[in-house]
Amino acid sequence: MTGVSAPSDEAPVQTGHHIGGRRLEGSTGQTFTSRNPAHWSEVVAELPLGTGSDVDAAVAAAREAGRDWRRTPWPARGEIILRAGLIMEQRKEELARLMTREMGKVLTEARGDVQEGIDMAKYIAGASRRPFGETMPSELRHKWAMTMRQPLGVVGIITPWNFPLAIPSWKLFPALLAGNSVVFKPAEDTPLCALRLVEILEAAGLPAGVVNLVFGLGSEAGEAVVRHPGINAISFTGSVPTGRHISAVCGGMLKRCSLELGGKNAIVVMDDADVALAVDGALWGAFGTSGQRCTASSRLVVQRGVLGDFTDALLARAAALRLGDGLDPDVEVGPVINERQLQRIHAYTGIGVDEGAQLLLGGEIAAQGALADGFFYPPTILGSVRAGSRVEQEEIFGPTTAIVPVATLDEALAVANGTTYGLSLSIYTNDLGTGFRAVEELESGIVYVNAPTIGAEIQLPFGGIKSTGNGHREAGTVALDQFSEWKSVYIDYSGRLQRAQIDT
Numbered sequence: 001m002t003g004v005s006a007p008s009d010e011a012p013v014q015t016g017h018h019i020g021g022r023r024l025e026g027s028t029g030q031t032f033t034s035r036n037p038a039h040w041s042e043v044v045a046e047l048p049l050g051t052g053s054d055v056d057a058a059v060a061a062a063r064e065a066g067r068d069w070r071r072t073p074w075p076a077r078g079e080i081i082l083r084a085g086l087i088m089e090q091r092k093e094e095l096a097r098l099m100t101r102e103m104g105k106v107l108t109e110a111r112g113d114v115q116e117g118i119d120m121a122k123y124i125a126g127a128s129r130r131p132f133g134e135t136m137p138s139e140l141r142h143k144w145a146m147t148m149r150q151p152l153g154v155v156g157i158i159t160p161w162n163f164p165l166a167i168p169s170w171k172l173f174p175a176l177l178a179g180n181s182v183v184f185k186p187a188e189d190t191p192l193c194a195l196r197l198v199e200i201l202e203a204a205g206l207p208a209g210v211v212n213l214v215f216g217l218g219s220e221a222g223e224a225v226v227r228h229p230g231i232n233a234i235s236f237t238g239s240v241p242t243g244r245h246i247s248a249v250c251g252g253m254l255k256r257c258s259l260e261l262g263g264k265n266a267i268v269v270m271d272d273a274d275v276a277l278a279v280d281g282a283l284w285g286a287f288g289t290s291g292q293r294c295t296a297s298s299r300l301v302v303q304r305g306v307l308g309d310f311t312d313a314l315l316a317r318a319a320a321l322r323l324g325d326g327l328d329p330d331v332e333v334g335p336v337i338n339e340r341q342l343q344r345i346h347a348y349t350g351i352g353v354d355e356g357a358q359l360l361l362g363g364e365i366a367a368q369g370a371l372a373d374g375f376f377y378p379p380t381i382l383g384s385v386r387a388g389s390r391v392e393q394e395e396i397f398g399p400t401t402a403i404v405p406v407a408t409l410d411e412a413l414a415v416a417n418g419t420t421y422g423l424s425l426s427i428y429t430n431d432l433g434t435g436f437r438a439v440e441e442l443e444s445g446i447v448y449v450n451a452p453t454i455g456a457e458i459q460l461p462f463g464g465i466k467s468t469g470n471g472h473r474e475a476g477t478v479a480l481d482q483f484s485e486w487k488s489v490y491i492d493y494s495g496r497l498q499r500a501q502i503d504t
């Protein structure tokens, strides 16, 4: 089923970089456009292609503004972030509609993305008055020992397009609360959402220059951010190849870098599961955001006793999902982000079939009628997928999921764990022991029982193991860790030299 409403008649926004609180034209005069993936002829914004010299200007502004920002009391910084969250709350609908136009996710999910930013603002603002350091007894008399968090300096933030407000919020709010200033390079597909977020922060009282936005391509503007010697740390979310490259560059510079990368997440469905519940979860996990989530349920590892019932029910539900423009309230699956990604997703269908998988649903680019002006791929289900095959191992990042039949719990856990990724894994079972065994043995940063692989909440740490990252977590109680240094402080008021480990 399909549905496409008319393109928006809003005029394209023409803007420059946002540096030092002001619009700044790009140094070369070259521009790029952000377009609606549901109506490619609709230009949402025209922006400058950032270069190394634009990044230089952004770093200079961040250094200048950072001097005072780092001395601003934590609670005062928190107040600004809270106000930004409240403005986002007031403007939620407008921001969600912009997001749907800019990257295609259906409006209900776009509202959820904005909500994640609001939640993070409130959560982080709440952290601003909590005790951050520790006071510990010294081994010596008349001496105090304590720890305190310090900002890193200028942080480079580089984000993908699939969560255009949530991911920047997860990074910007804790980075700012910790007293850093920022150079922010958003994805080229969602620049306007990023600009609106920075404008909201400044409307909430963030001093000019504390966050500086440079638009452009990853290969040029992003690369310049990573390599800039004036940027002390990089916080990156994106694909494994880009993350690996950034990690190598930062390693050579001894620059701190935190990476949140891809996933090949699996839902395990055991014979004792509530099959209807598992189908609900698989439908949402595999096809929500058109499968363009790092946590998408791109593998369904199903025990043979329920394989038939599960597959039949999933096929019936997935075939009925309505494909189209995410602004249409009846649409359940929006477009994919761009032509390159559409072709890549489609190529994986062919790869799966060549590997011996059965194409059970979808598998053809949807271009009938008004869909022809966008990038639409229908929910696609591959059956009888072999563990170890490419469609079972590689991140597709689209509305394609692979059903892998298994015989036992041991086999299910081995298949679920058998990729290089480790972000989110889930199990459907009504057996308490099976559930707990899975919690212990699934190799991922996030585990769900009787829920799909998507649905993280901001008050828990978010991130993965293996190739999904380099050991950092975002959000939760550890949100400040990647954006601050610990300083250990000793205050000796004895009036004489005391030697630790010797005069005790």
Ligand code: NAP
Binding pocket: 158, 159, 160, 161, 162, 163, 185, 186, 187, 188, 189, 216, 217, 218, 219, 221, 222, 223, 224, 226, 237, 238, 239, 240, 242, 243, 245, 246, 260, 261, 262, 263, 293, 294, 295, 395, 397, 423, 463, 464, 468
């Ligand atoms: P991507 O191609 O790696 O791009 C991510 C960001 O990096 C974009 O802003 C991109 O700029 C920039 N970039 C590209 N090359 C660069 C370079 N050499 N130096 C510096 N920056 C560079 O990823 P994507 O396609 O946007 O996003 C999808 C990927 O993100 C998937 O793998 C998904 O799983 C992952 N993801 C992970 C999480 C998580 O938390 N683990 C969350 C969401 C998404 P351009 O836009 O100009 O290319």
